[in-house]
Every structure is written in structure tokens, then in C-alpha cells.
Amino acid sequence: GIEVVAVVEQPKNLDMGDIAVPVFSVMKAIRKPLPEVVAFVKTLLLESFDVISEINPTGGFLNIRVKKTEICANILKEAVNKLGDFGNNDFGLDKNVVIDYSSPNIAKSFSIGHLRSTMIGNSLKLIYRKCGYNVFGINYLGDWGTQFGKMIIAYKKWGNLAEIKADPINKLTELYVRFHDEAKEDPSLEDEAREAFRKLETGDQEYYELWQWIREESLKESQQIYDLLHVSFDSYNGEAYYNDKMDPVVDELMEKGLLIDDQGAKIVRIGDDVPPALIKRSDGGSLYITRDLAALFYRKREYKFDKILYVVGNEQKLHFTQLKKVIEKMGYDFANDIEHVNFGLYLTGGKKISTRQGASHKLYDVLMKAIGLAYEQINAKNPDLENKEEIAKNVGIAAIVF
Ligand code: ARG
DSSP states (O other), rough: OOOOOOBBBOOGGGOSSSSEEHHHHHHHHHHHHHHHHHHHHHHHHHHEEEEEEEEETTTEEEEEEEOOOHHHHHHHHHHHHGGTTOOOOOTTTOOOOOOOOEBBBOOOOOOGGHHHHHHHHHHHHHHHHHHTTTEEOOOOOOOOSHHHHHHHHHHHHOHHHHHHHHHHHHHHHHHHHHHHHHHHTTTHHHHHHHHHHHHTTTHHHHHHHHHHHHHHHHHHHHHHHHHHHOOOOOOOOOOGGTTTTHHHHHHHHHHHHHHEETTTEEOOOOOOOOOOEEEOTTSOBBBHHHHHHHHHHHHHHHHSSSSSEEEEEGGGGHHHHHHHHHHTTTTEEEEEEEEEEOOOEEETTTTOOTTTOOOOOOOHHHHHHHHHHHHHHHHHTTTTOOOOHHHHHHHHHHHHOO
């Protein structure tokens, strides 16, 4: 009738057993001398668990040895019986989780830089599903922003439609790289790009159609990769989707007295230790965080999430801190349900991988290379294997994923 909490340890000497349980707390609780307690607990444990094979007391510890073969057999039997349902639980019953993952910036190739978010996000989705949560996986495509202004300008200046149609993403990526090279010499290109994006934002028909086409081509390429990785999403609503949904948030910030004028721009002050969040540029343009705020309110309404996870690299830590703080300042409790699941960067030669510098780190190429290497190994070691191609594909992709 006494409840005792004991921390289970690994025995100092593994010859003594598999698990060591200190009995001091039991001694305190029942106020009996050590030998009596040891004898009492030993009998109790042996009677209660039939997977315990022996118990060796040393000092204040009981070293327990378990029947590993029997335990393993039980687990395997259960796994075989339940198959895909093995390990299911209902921790998350009636709870909703939104996971924002992968979210590549389109109009350029899907780079290896987005592999981690894609795979960590997908794993979290599967784990939460297994725990009984309703999970909504969202690919928040980076399909809006000044990079599209740059694409449009580069396309108008140097693009060749026939060439691009034949190999859209590579040619568009080349244009993007060229823009950055030329802008180094001629900074006025940056202004042109900003102006082009502003026109796109305010609904210019020609630019809008160009944007739509680039988006579609990029999505096709991404889809190829998601198919190879067996990753899927419930929504592809990206940044562009929120272009016309930002005003209510900005208005609310204004009404709550949180929006401050700063040399023509609009900012929200967050505190002494975090820089202010820039909500509107002085030319009226919106920003990454403005769209994320609109998306967050939309998701709260649409999915009624109990938790929202952003699976994004560590370099965006400040952004997500600001996002959370702005929600907090607006007085919403769900600020506590926002979590940034962060991770480190892939580096090449100690540097961040960047499309702009023209370095090609296309995830597609990396996957194909891994499949090729797996195929070479099979050919060398087991040339008569059936389904060589299929096995090489599975092994190569699994290697990259893990
Ligand atoms: N597109 C961004 C990038 O590649 C990641 C977006 C993450 N999600 C978000 N809601 N901000 O850097």
C-alpha cells in the first residue's frame, strides 16, 4: 500500500544483472532495516513479473536480470499480429497538429538544403499519426517574394522561351544565377527587381501569368522528388496564397497599438533582447513575417491546431522567435503552441550551400548518384541478383534519407 518512486539504473557491473533498482527510498518509506527490505522487495518483484529470471542484491541495490529472449519474443509476436498498427497509441486523441515542412523556395532547383526539413517533417508527421493525432502536413512553398521579381527581370532581359520550355528549372536557375552575377556589377538591377515584384504584388496581368507558369514548372520538379522520397502533403498553400490575406493582421496590430512607424516602415517592438519585427517596408511591401502571420491565423481557424510545428533550419531562429512574440503581444494564448523544430545546415567547404553562387547541389542529382553507387556495389558483389535496378533505387534513396 505504499507508493515508491525509484530511479532505475544500469548496474555498475553488468555481470550482476540488466537493471539496478535502489531500495533506499523503499527503506525510508517502510522504516525497516536494509536486509529485511531487500528480502521483501525481492519476493514482491519475483511474484509480480514473470520476465524476471533472478535478483542479486548488492548493498542498497537490487540487480535484476530479465529473460531477454522471452521479452523479445513477446514484442515480435505483438508486432507480427498488429503489423502496421504495432505501437499505436492514443496520446493525441482529438488533438490537431499542423506541421509546416519542406517548404522549398521555388523557381530554382530543389536543393539538398531542403532535405532535412522534408525528412524530419515527414517523420514527425508519421510519429504524431501513430500517436493518434490528426495531422495536417503543409508545404508552405516559397512562391512569393523579391526572388520572383529577380526571375521576371532576368527572364525579360536574357530569357529564351524555347530554351526554357525544353528544360525549365535548369534554365530558370541559370537565369537566377546570372541575375546575381550581373547585379554585382550593376546594383540598379536590384531596384528593377523590387519594382517588378511590387507590380506582381499589385496584380499585373503579364507578370502574374509568368509567375504562375514558373510556379507550375517548379512544382512538377518538386513532385518528382517527393515521389522518390515517399513524402506527401495535405496542402501546398505557400506564401503567395496569403498575398491577399495580410490586411486583417496588419489592421489588428494597428488597432492594438503595436504597429510603430520607423522611418516610413512599420515595425512591432518585441523587447530588449529581440530585434523588432519589420511588418511593412517603407514602400508598402509586405515581408516574410507578414505572410507567416497571415498564414498562422488562417491555420488556427482552418485546422484548429493544438500545436503547430515549423520544421526549419536554425538560421531562421530569430524569425520564429519574432513570430511567436508578435502573437504573444497580440494577446493570444496559442503563442505557446508554436514550436520551431530546428536543425543545422549542410555546409560545403565550411560554407552555406547557396543557389545564387551557382553551386549545383540539386537533391535530384544527389539521389541519382546514390542510386548509381548502390547499383555499382550490387554489380560488384551480387551481379545475378534479381530486380537489381529496383533494389539499387531503394537502397540509394534510403541511404540519403537516413
Ligand atoms: N521557404 C523557406 C525557406 O526555404 C522556409 C519556410 C518555412 N516555413 C514558414 N512558415 N516560414 O527558407
